[in-house]
Amino acid sequence: MLQIKRPSIVDVAELAKVSKQTVSRVINESPNVSEKTRQRVLQAIEALGFRRSELARNFSQGRTHSLGVVGRDLNYFGTRTYIGIARQAEALGYSLLLKELPESGIEQIEPMLNALLDRHVDGILWAVPEIADNHAWLDSGLLARIPVPMVFLSMAPRQEATVVAYDNFAGGELATRYLLDCGRKHIGHIAGPQEWWDASERQRGWETTLQQAGMKVLPEHVAMGNWDAASGEAAFHRLLASYPALDAVFVANDKMALGVLLAAHEKGLRIPEDLAVIGFDDITESAYFHPPLTTIFQDKAALGQQAVKTLAHRIEQKFQPAVQHVLESTPLTHQLIVRKTTPAGVIKT
Amino acid sequence: MLQIKRPSIVDVAELAKVSKQTVSRVINESPNVSEKTRQRVLQAIEALGFRRSELARNFSQGRTHSLGVVGRDLNYFGTRTYIGIARQAEALGYSLLLKELPESGIEQIEPMLNALLDRHVDGILWAVPEIADNHAWLDSGLLARIPVPMVFLSMAPRQEATVVAYDNFAGGELATRYLLDCGRKHIGHIAGPQEWWDASERQRGWETTLQQAGMKVLPEHVAMGNWDAASGEAAFHRLLASYPALDAVFVANDKMALGVLLAAHEKGLRIPEDLAVIGFDDITESAYFHPPLTTIFQDKAALGQQAVKTLAHRIEQKFQPAVQHVLESTPLTHQLIVRKTTPAGVIKT
DNA sequence: ACACCAACTGTTACCGGTAACAATAAATAT
DNA sequence: ATATTTATTGTTACCGGTAACAGTTGGTGT
Known part of the structure; x- marks a missing residue:
């Protein structure tokens, strides 16, 4: 029942007779590697079945390519919204770390955010519906202390917060x-x-x-x-x-x-x-x-999608301020679906 | 706009004038620390606002205290199921890494599992409904190569797989x-x-x-x-x-x-x-x-809960085979809800 | 007073990658 | 032929914790 250790970059390096840095260059597609060594390294990778440990990479880079999503019940924030979030995150190369905010609420907020930050998520998506003053913590200055970009789903516009919402x-x-x-x-x-x-x-x-x-x-x-x-x-x-x-x-x-x-x-x-x-x-x-x-x-999937796009955009800005990232936005507008609970033959103004 | 670096265990150690190992002992509640130093360290932690980096801890321990959840659409696997999963995971100290398996499917399975393994999830919960032969990959021997415990939600019983399902x-x-x-x-x-x-x-x-x-x-x-x-x-x-x-x-x-x-x-x-x-x-x-x-x-929340319990149980067994972990299981039985689409006054046999 | 043990604290190595810089080899300029 | 680039590769340090082992201190038994 011996668990075989995953091969590491060092194992590959030894087999290919290069330094591990060169292996790193190959897996990151650096142009400064000769074709000959590249092939040798690729072969070694193949032979060992090597896969880069994202965990190690995340640790060393200090970013995790993952988004923290705080939701409540999914019921509200909705299956469709979630699908939009998941698909868009996948498309942009982010993983999702999900947290459920329990009803009780307020005093759970800071621990929850901290839990995400302890795992070094690159950004946070707040998908909790705005109910009564459950967003009041935004005024407490807590938001300013959060070191990663944050996007809020469907809440009243606020000075300090980035919001993606239907009108x-x-x-x-x-x-x-x-x-x-x-x-x-x-x-x-x-x-x-x-x-x-x-x-x-x-x-x-x-x-x-x-x-x-x-x-x-x-x-x-x-x-x-x-x-x-x-x-x-x-x-x-x-x-x-x-x-x-x-x-x-x-x-x-x-x-x-x-x-x-x-x-x-x-x-x-x-x-x-x-x-x-x-x-x-x-x-x-x-x-x-x-x-x-x-x-x-209302197209909830588009809502989720747009939220992730916005968040990713802000993250990229932060990590590579030099590069100009484009943020393509989806319009979020309502649509009237006429069925049988309203009279027929109406001319819409 | 300078980002202040998160204080690390070393910063705490310096402030408290101890070695970082001692700090580690304090935050892990090791009994072998004198009350005096413990207090000094705790004070330093407080003063700096230190929080342990889970990312670093995960990396150093080789386990992440997180579960990979592969779902399809949530629609089927269901909001209630998800809530059960989320709550139970939280209760047992696990984070959730979510992946959506796109319709297309089959050829996406291995990359998806690999993505989770690259992030070193401790276990995987397969929450994709069994449709036609979309679980046929289980026969390919792929499962045996997955180095972490895996639990399947709601599928036909199989020799090699742990399944949690309603009958x-x-x-x-x-x-x-x-x-x-x-x-x-x-x-x-x-x-x-x-x-x-x-x-x-x-x-x-x-x-x-x-x-x-x-x-x-x-x-x-x-x-x-x-x-x-x-x-x-x-x-x-x-x-x-x-x-x-x-x-x-x-x-x-x-x-x-x-x-x-x-x-x-x-x-x-x-x-x-x-x-x-x-x-x-x-x-x-x-x-x-x-x-x-x-x-x-059928109580879908209980289903999700039970799946997580089972998975967590197998994970603990793996990491601490010596300790006997108890697996308390919730019974999963259907319930008849009589309303108005069946005649009144029926005596149930 | 001396050996020994328990309680506490420190040292060193390691997890698996990446970043920054140094070194070597090959190619070009003078 | 020599100086200078340029392309390629290697070295070293580091990210922030934990594990294993090595000291150091003080108390106890004899």
Whole structure:
């Protein structure tokens, strides 16, 4: 059961009868190696099955070609986002070191960041949704003490931080304007938890659009849920009670919209005739809701991708300030997906 | 913009006027340090804000206290599973290095494993669903050349491999037996893709249960989907055409069940009176389907947790063969969640 | 008072690469 | 033919810890 030691650069050097530095040059494709020795070294590498230890290389260079990703639950930050992150990181030659921030939270933040820094990640991607003041630590000066570039996913813009995010305000506008285009006059909103930045932005988009259309927006025109289908159902009952004239509702995410559809059925409301519904997210199931849900789509994979690109860009700048790196950016804009919970034959303005 | 160098163990040693070895002893809580020097060292650590470089430690020890996780899409392997993995890894002091195996697949496997080994992960968790022969590489002898413990998530048992999985066969039995208990006589199945191990196991559970109940199982009693809601809808139409007597259906996952519900509505079938439906997975939305879906639950978080425990156990065995490590295992059993797509008042046998 | 042991601390080497600089050999200029 | 480049290769130090072994000190037994 003897574990055979991985061959090291020295083993290769001995076999090829060169110094280990020359081997290093070969594996790093330095041009200053004669073709003859290069071949000899390559042969030795082949013969021994040598592979460079990234661990050793990382240690010696002081950089690890890896990104720390701090997430919460993945649920929010989302499978699609994660795929975008993973693919882009791979494409740019970075590994991902993942950490889950537990609910409890605040006092875990510094240890978590330290754990990543102790492993010398080249950069950190903060993929925790902004809820209440859980980003308040940014004001504590902690950020300034972090010696690697950091990028934040989907949070309110801040002076000191690099943020990659969708404009949820615009998304809310888009949804609400479409309901107006449908000719609806009483457009309610089922919001996500107010403490969530994304939720309050969507709500602000709804509110602003209605006001610009000359409509009054009253507190009883909104009900709040917690993103879950169950809460959407409950919120809809409350909303209908406080706003009986309701003829359309913009729901802050598709899951809650599912609950709304169920509740509306129970109340005997016809959709979309009596009530138009528009969701947010375009989860894969929403095309199979009953009826299929009109919703707002945001390309989460592109979001993750863009975040990694941005982070990598800042890292390269740091390690090779001389070289001009290009940052190609993907536009992040919402898309309206019209299905059956809004009336047919609407002309979009 | 000068980057201040992280203090190293040597800086601490100088400040505390001891050798760096003594500092090492202090941070590793060796008992052989006098209280007086310990305090002096701790003070120096505090003063400098020293933190041990895990990178250096990993390098010097030849182990990284990290697990390589190879996944596909997360979609399948699932958010819940991932949470279980992350939490358990954190609890046991392991970091996670994540890799995404692209669809293309096979020829990517060896490079991917090598990438992990180059970074000296202590163990590898293979979280790619078994589809068709995508696990055939296990027979190539590659596995034997991997110098670290490896654990496979949810695949067919194999001689040479450590597998942590739910018994999907038993899950299929559980679902089907319940439909029998409901008094149904014509129980069809909407299967996942046959190439998926999980799917074929669930189907086998269905088939076996019916046969044991003395019923005939014909090919036209099954239709196959691809896990998506859309495919569930289509499959149901086909199934109904080929098996008109159908009075119950076991659907291999909840998403397809969603499509089935939609299709059944279109056909004017009452649920559960005309058709009983049972899904699989218990995704959060299924409680809000129309009507709420009866389904089979498996605790995916426990699955991920168990996989990490198993892997960690094997790693510890390897690094400290002398110590007897205990492996506490969580039982992985399915649970029947009865909602409204099956008739009320059934006595479970 | 002397040998011996325990408790504590220090020395040296090593993990596997890379960086910076030095040395040698071959090629070109004068 | 000699000085000077240029191309190629080797030497040495270093990254920040840990392991193995070697001292040093003080207390104890006789």
